[in-house]
Amino acid sequence: MFLFLYRTIKFAVQGFFRNFWLSLVTIIILVLTIFSITVVAGINVVAEQAIESVQDKIDVSIYFKPGVSEEEVINVRDRLQELSLVESVLYVSKSEALEKFRVQHQDDQIILDSIDQLEENPLSATIVVKANNLDDYPTILAVLENPEIDALVLDKNFDDNKLVISRLSDLSDKIKRVGIIISSIFVVIAILIVFNTIRINIYTHREEIAIMKLVGSSNWFVRVPFIFESIMYAIIAVIISVAILYPLLGLVAPQVSNFFDGYNLDLIEYASSNFLRIVGLQFAFAVILSVLSSSLAIGRYTRV
Amino acid sequence: MIRFRNVSKIYSPDIYALKNVSLHIKPGEFVSIVGQSGTGKTTIVKLIIAEEKASKGRVIIGDWDITDIKEREIPILRRQIGVIFQDFKLLPRKTVFENVSFGLEVAGVKQKKINDVVPQVLKIVGLGGKQERFPRQLSGGEQQRTAIARALVYRPKILVADEPTGNLDSINSQEIVSLLKKINQFGTTVVLVTHNREIVNSLRKRVITVDQGSIISDQKSGKYIL
Numbered sequence A: 001m002f003l004f005l006y007r008t009i010k011f012a013v014q015g016f017f018r019n020f021w022l023s024l025v026t027i028i029i030l031v032l033t034i035f036s037i038t039v040v041a042g043i044n045v046v047a048e049q050a051i052e053s054v055q056d057k058i059d060v061s062i063y064f065k066p067g068v069s070e071e072e073v074i075n076v077r078d079r080l081q082e083l084s085l086v087e088s089v090l091y092v093s094k095s096e097a098l099e100k101f102r103v104q105h106q107d108d109q110i111i112l113d114s115i116d117q118l119e120e121n122p123l124s125a126t127i128v129v130k131a132n133n134l135d136d137y138p139t140i141l142a143v144l145e146n147p148e149i150d151a152l153v154l155d156k157n158f159d160d161n162k163l164v165i166s167r168l169s170d171l172s173d174k175i176k177r178v179g180i181i182i183s184s185i186f187v188v189i190a191i192l193i194v195f196n197t198i199r200i201n202i203y204t205h206r207e208e209i210a211i212m213k214l215v216g217s218s219n220w221f222v223r224v225p226f227i228f229e230s231i232m233y234a235i236i237a238v239i240i241s242v243a244i245l246y247p248l249l250g251l252v253a254p255q256v257s258n259f260f261d262g263y264n265l266d267l268i269e270y271a272s273s274n275f276l277r278i279v280g281l282q283f284a285f286a287v288i289l290s291v292l293s294s295s296l297a298i299g300r301y302t303r304v
Numbered sequence B: 001m002i003r004f005r006n007v008s009k010i011y012s013p014d015i016y017a018l019k020n021v022s023l024h025i026k027p028g029e030f031v032s033i034v035g036q037s038g039t040g041k042t043t044i045v046k047l048i049i050a051e052e053k054a055s056k057g058r059v060i061i062g063d064w065d066i067t068d069i070k071e072r073e074i075p076i077l078r079r080q081i082g083v084i085f086q087d088f089k090l091l092p093r094k095t096v097f098e099n100v101s102f103g104l105e106v107a108g109v110k111q112k113k114i115n116d117v118v119p120q121v122l123k124i125v126g127l128g129g130k131q132e133r134f135p136r137q138l139s140g141g142e143q144q145r146t147a148i149a150r151a152l153v154y155r156p157k158i159l160v161a162d163e164p165t166g167n168l169d170s171i172n173s174q175e176i177v178s179l180l181k182k183i184n185q186f187g188t189t190v191v192l193v194t195h196n197r198e199i200v201n202s203l204r205k206r207v208i209t210v211d212q213g214s215i216i217s218d219q220k221s222g223k224y225i226l
C-alpha cells in the first residue's frame, strides 16, 4: 500500500513536470475559471451587502396629531405589528420624543428654554415601521391610508423615502439581473473549459493509458497517478488565484468602500474573516472540476 | 505453452479474421508466424495477450484457459507474457530506465530489486549507457531494444513479437532477431510475427503460414513460402 502510494505519487509528479507546458495551460485555464467565478461571487457579495445596509437605513416614520391618545397610537402599532410584512415597529411616545429632543439640543440653551416655556409637549408621538423587504413598503403604506388611521396621522415621511425606496428596488433588481447574466456567462465558459480540459487530457493520455495496460498495469495503477496529477493542478491553480485575487482586492476595496460611503462595507475585512471558507470553496471547486474531467478522460480509455 | 483449439475471431458479421484455427506451441520453441497483410496474424497475438476475446474455440496459455478471462486478471496474464510491437509502444514521458522498470513497479516489486534487475536487462539488449534518455532521443533500433528489455524484465516464459522489425533497416533487424534468438536460448518461448522473408529463411525454425484466417502450412524447419 505504501509502495503503491509512493509510486503513484511519483508517477503523478513526473507526469506533471515532463509535460510542463500542457500542465501550465491546464493550470492557467483553471486559474481563469476560479478567478472569474470568484469575481462574480464577489460582486454578488458587494451588491447584497449594499442592498442590505441601505435597506437597514430605510423606514417609515408616522407622526401622530398632538391630540391623539397613547392608547390609540399603541392600537395602531399593534395593528401594524400583526402584518407579516413588517419586520419591526418602534413606538416613540411624546415624552420620549421630548427627551430625545432635549439630548439633541443640549448645547442650545435658547431652544431648551423655549421648550420649557411651553405648557404642553409640542412633539408628537411617532411610530417607526421597518419592512422585511423593500417591495413591502407600498403595501404597508396602503394600510396606513385606511381612513381610520389616516385621521390620527399628522404626517408621514413616506414621501421623502418613496423615491429612495423605488430607486433602490430598481437598482437591486438590476444588480440581480446583471449578476445572473454574468454568472451564467461564466458558468457556460467554465463548462466549455472543462470540456476542453477533458479533450486535452484524452488526447495526451490515450496512447499512454493503452500502453500501460499492455505492460500489465492494473486499472488503479493507471488511474490514480492521473487523479493525483489533476489534484496537483487544482492546488497550484488555487494558490495562484489567491496570490492574484488578494492584492487585487487590496486595490479595489477602498474604491468600493468610497462608493458606498457611509455604509458598512469593508471587503478586506470580509475577505480575511472568510479566508478559509473562500479558499476552501475555491479548492473544492478546482478539485471537483479537474478530477472530474480527468476521470472522465481516464474512464473512457482504461477499458481494455 | 500456447494452445488454440478451433479458434475463430469474428470482428463483425462480415469480417472473419480467424477461421477455426488450432495450434500448439511447446515450451522453449521459436515459432515464426508469416502471412500476407490482413490475414489475421496480429489477431492471433491479440488473443494471446487477451486484448481480444475469441468468438469461438478456446485459448489456453500454460495451464490457464484465458478464453473467458476476467478483466482484473488481465494484468496478471500480461506480466507473464512479454510483448513487442512494430511501433514499439514506449511511454513517451518516461526514460528508458523508467519504461523498463514501469512494469515491475506496477507489479509491486521492491525498488532494490528493480535497481538490480533493470540495468542487467538493459545491458543484455545493449542499452547500457542510455538509460536516462527519453524515447524520442533514441534511434528506431534502440527504441525497439528498449521495448524488448521491457518485455524481458518480468522474465516471461513467453515472448510475443508482432513485426518487431517492421520499422527497422536490415542491419537493425538482424540485431533484433539475434537478440530474440539469444532470449530463446535462455529458455523463453518466442513467437515472431513477420513479413521478412530473409529473416524467416535464415532462422531455420518452425514456420506457421496463415492465409485468410486459416493456417495453410506448419513446418518444423520452414521457409517463407508465399
Ligand SMILES: Nc1ncnc2c1ncn2[C@@H]1O[C@H](COP(=O)(O)OP(=O)(O)OP(=O)(O)O)[C@@H](O)[C@H]1O
Pocket (backbone or CB within 6 Å): B011, B012, B015, B016, B017, B035, B036, B037, B038, B039, B040, B041, B042, B043, B044
Ligand atoms: N478491431 C477490428 N475491428 C474490425 N476488423 C478488424 C479489427 N482488427 C482487425 N480487423 C480485420 O481483421 C483482419 C485481420 O487483421 P490482422 O490485424 O490480424 O491482420 P494481420 O495479418 O496482422 O495484417 P498485417 O500483416 O497487415 O499486420 C483484417 O481484415 C482486418 O481488417
Ligand SMILES: [Mg+2]
Pocket (backbone or CB within 6 Å): B041, B042, B043, B162
Ligand atoms: Mg499485423
